[in-house]
Amino acid sequence: MNDCIFCKISAGELPAKIVDRSAHAIAIEDLNPQAPTHLLVIPVEHYATLGDATATDARLVAEVMSLASRLGARHGSEGGFRLVVNTGADGGQTVGHLHVHVLAGRRMTWPPG
Numbered sequence: 001m002n003d004c005i006f007c008k009i010s011a012g013e014l015p016a017k018i019v020d021r022s023a024h025a026i027a028i029e030d031l032n033p034q035a036p037t038h039l040l041v042i043p044v045e046h047y048a049t050l051g052d053a054t055a056t057d058a059r060l061v062a063e064v065m066s067l068a069s070r071l072g073a074r075h076g077s078e079g080g081f082r083l084v085v086n087t088g089a090d091g092g093q094t095v096g097h098l099h100v101h102v103l104a105g106r107r108m109t110w111p112p113g
Contacts, residue, residue, distance in 0.1 A: 006097035010044045022067045024060055027102070035082075036105025037075040041068040047098040049087045068100040076104035084112070 008014040010026060019039060020027040030038040041064050047053035053061050065083070072081030081104035086092040 004046055004095075004097050006040075006042045006095060006099060007046050010042060020067065020071060022063055025064045025067050027067060027071055030101070034101075035103040035108075037081075037103065039068075039071055039075070039102040041071065041100040041102060043098055048096045049093070050085050050098055051087065053098050064098070064100055068102050071102045072104055075102070079107065080104075082108045082112075 005014065009016045009028065016028040018026055018028055024045065025041055025043050027039050027041045030040050032038075043053065043060055043064055045057075045060070047056075047060075050061070053064075068083050072083060075081070081102065084101040084103065085098070086094070086101075
């Protein structure tokens with residue numbers, strides 16, 4: 001998509017601090033961190049939501065979640081980490097490209113929001 005910020009980051013058209021990658025996803029630092037570690041795992045191919053990706057490419061979803069989990073384990077404490085996928089406006093999604101938030105480095109509370 002021409003106006004998708006995450007597509008532009010994935011294509012190298014916009015700068016971002018890439019911390020890891022897999023064959024079909026990249027992980028970047030969030031520009032507005034909500035925890036000491038706040039990363040975003042983004043599929044390189046554009047999918048607007050988790051539902052869109054799951055419906056067409058479940059293996060990609062598994063790869064994205066696997067990368068997110070590895071990063072959470074690497075950057076989290078022994079106590080754990082949190083993975084968040086916001087879907088749709090009511091779910092808090094503000095960028096229309098599937099992404100997983102990896103939050104670590106502090107105790108998480110519930111409910112989240």
